[in-house]
Amino acid sequence: MNANQGAFTLGPLEAGPACCVPQPVVQVKNLSLQYDGKMALDNVTLDIYKGCITALIGPSGCGKTSFLSAINRLTDLIPGCGVSGQILVNNRDIHHASSQVQVLRRQIGMVFQKPTPFPLSIRRNIALPLNEHGITQKAEVAAVTEQVLRDVGLWDEVHDRLDVSALSLSGGQQQRLCIARALALKPEILLMDEPCSALDPIASGVVEDLISRLQGRYTIVIVTHNLAQARRIANYAAFFWVREHAGQLVEFGRCQHIFESPSHELTAAYVNGSRG
Amino acid sequence: MHIDHLLAGILRAGAAVAALVMLLILFFLLYESWPVLTELSVFRFVTDTSWHPLERAYNLMPMLSGTLLASMGALMLAVPLGMASALFIVFFAPTHLATLYGRLIELLAGIPSVVFGFWGLTTLVPLINEWHPPGASLLAGILVLTLMILPMITLTAYTALAAVPEELFRNAAALGLSRWGMISGVALPAARTGITAGIILAAARALGETMAVLMVAGNVVQYPESIFDPIRTLAANIALEMAYAMGDHRAVLFVSGLLLMLLVMALSAVAGLLEKHHHA
Numbered sequence: 259m260n261a262n263q264g265a266f267t268l269g270p271l272e273a274g275p276a277c278c279v280p281q282p283v284v285q286v287k288n289l290s291l292q293y294d295g296k297m298a299l300d301n302v303t304l305d306i307y308k309g310c311i312t313a314l315i316g317p318s319g320c321g322k323t324s325f326l327s328a329i330n331r332l333t334d335l336i337p338g339c340g341v342s343g344q345i346l347v348n349n350r351d352i353h354h355a356s357s358q359v360q361v362l363r364r365q366i367g368m369v370f371q372k373p374t375p376f377p378l379s380i381r382r383n384i385a386l387p388l389n390e391h392g393i394t395q396k397a398e399v400a401a402v403t404e405q406v407l408r409d410v411g412l413w414d415e416v417h418d419r420l421d422v423s424a425l426s427l428s429g430g431q432q433q434r435l436c437i438a439r440a441l442a443l444k445p446e447i448l449l450m451d452e453p454c455s456a457l458d459p460i461a462s463g464v465v466e467d468l469i470s471r472l473q474g475r476y477t478i479v480i481v482t483h484n485l486a487q488a489r490r491i492a493n494y495a496a497f498f499w500v501r502e503h504a505g506q507l508v509e510f511g512r513c514q515h516i517f518e519s520p521s522h523e524l525t526a527a528y529v530n531g532s533r534g
Numbered sequence: 535m536h537i538d539h540l541l542a543g544i545l546r547a548g549a550a551v552a553a554l555v556m557l558l559i560l561f562f563l564l565y566e567s568w569p570v571l572t573e574l575s576v577f578r579f580v581t582d583t584s585w586h587p588l589e590r591a592y593n594l595m596p597m598l599s600g601t602l603l604a605s606m607g608a609l610m611l612a613v614p615l616g617m618a619s620a621l622f623i624v625f626f627a628p629t630h631l632a633t634l635y636g637r638l639i640e641l642l643a644g645i646p647s648v649v650f651g652f653w654g655l656t657t658l659v660p661l662i663n664e665w666h667p668p669g670a671s672l673l674a675g676i677l678v679l680t681l682m683i684l685p686m687i688t689l690t691a692y693t694a695l696a697a698v699p700e701e702l703f704r705n706a707a708a709l710g711l712s713r714w715g716m717i718s719g720v721a722l723p724a725a726r727t728g729i730t731a732g733i734i735l736a737a738a739r740a741l742g743e744t745m746a747v748l749m750v751a752g753n754v755v756q757y758p759e760s761i762f763d764p765i766r767t768l769a770a771n772i773a774l775e776m777a778y779a780m781g782d783h784r785a786v787l788f789v790s791g792l793l794l795m796l797l798v799m800a801l802s803a804v805a806g807l808l809e810k811h812h813h814a
Binding site: 364374387391436 | 699702703704705706709710711719720723724
């Protein structure tokens with residue numbers, strides 16, 4: 259992890275190295291996932307490349323969100339959920355006894371479909387996870403808060419009212435606050451589960467721009483139903499499909515390849531809009 | 535639509551009746567206590583030598599302090615216990631145990647106050663008497679009140695905590711928060727309004743509780759010097775003397791009723807202010 263720190267520290271976004279290299283950060287091997295014995299995700303093997311945006315596309319119920327939740331072990335919270343297979347993050351097995359889930363989740367941030375700021379002040383929303391991870395010095399917390407709010411373009415909008423409730427922000431602002439809250443922990447990987455789908459078109463555009471600016475500085479895995487969006491922002495795309503009620507990975511490749519010359523006919527049908 | 539108008543009318547009428555009853559009670563209390571409020575100086579309720587209504591001495595302060603001490607003591611015990619119980623049910627207990635425990639607390643809430651008083655009188659008071667006579671005391675009142683308001687605090691806190699949206703916990707977990715971090719940082723602040731409302735309700739109940747306290751607290755009109763001294767509360771005083779009170783004495787009892795009502799109103803006003811202050 260130390261070797262990566264230079265490339266992944268926070269700073270003005272423009273100054274970050276815009277790199278997307280085919281070097282796997284997350285390696286998913288033969289991942290299967292069951293809910294109460296029912297297969298939801300069947301034998302998925304996939305590499306997530308460093309600094310790149312990988313879009314997970316496919317119809318509803320094909321296991322994209324389950325796949326995402328397995329990477330930061332949020333599946334642990336779901337009763338009756340069984341995970342098999344192996345997930346390596348920086349070559350470390352996340353299910354190994356020596357892996358601490360809290361450390362893993364600090365390394366891997368997550369943004370959900372519905373903007374869910376905590377019912378606390380804007381300032382406290384960012385301070386809470388920082389404090390929890392041992393960053394308690396006021397000056398440091400304030401510096402990180404300003405930095406991440408600048409990173410998501412929220413600073414100019416809220417810097418004079420950091421102590422009002424985060425729930426008073428608009429939907430798009432709330433979602434950017436949630437992204438800022440995840441960035442505050444300096445994660446290496448960001449998981450995003452349809453981060454724009456609950457937002458109006460303008461707010462959605464703002465968040466989408468933000469995500470593409472994060473490319474290179476964070477490794478991003480994004481679930482989206484918006485194919486045009488996936489095409490605009492992603493470097494890689496993974497196409498999932500449902501077979502016998504279980505999600506499967508049909509095809510994975512460079513975004514251009516998936517959208518313009520897919521090798522699988524299901525993929526072609528889906529991206530052309532004739533299936534799904 | 536027609537049905538909407540009808541529904542709105544019914545709801546409005548219901549709300550009006552509720553408000554009217556409240557106002558009527560206030561009016562009734564004022565009407566009955568008016569003779570002494572106008573003829574005697576209000577200061578006599580504070581400055582009179584003591585409570586000797588037959589000799590026209592109407593000091594309400596010892597009983598006011600008895601009421602406040604018993605209620606505050608009960609809150610100091612019941613709030614931490616109730617919060618711990620609610621947190622246990624929502625976050626720590628296995629499902630079947632949580633259900634069982636919840637049922638038990640509901641059962642506790644349904645026990646009539648006179649039964650608590652009866653138990654206090656026959657079991658608790660003799661126990662305290664062995665430890666430190668006389669037994670019938672502020673402490674006995676506090677303990678019985680604690681048992682009575684504990685389920686109220688537990689159940690309201692439980693309901694408020696259980697209503698915290700699941701997404702908040704998922705978000706908190708995704709940020710690597712520990713279980714205690716989620717509870718203290720997210721769940722308790724999110725449930726704060728409901729928890730506060732429950733505590734206010736419990737405090738109001740403790741202030742006004744009559745029978746159980748009357749049965750165990752000894753009912754001596756005095757400022758207690760320790761928790762083992764007997765006390766008399768305002769509510770107990772009304773119940774004890776209403777049957778034979780006449781004239782000014784009777785009117786002063788209505789004044790103590792008015793005082794209790796004002797206490798409860800002040801309590802909810804304070805709660806409202808706290809809420810506003812927090813949101814500002």
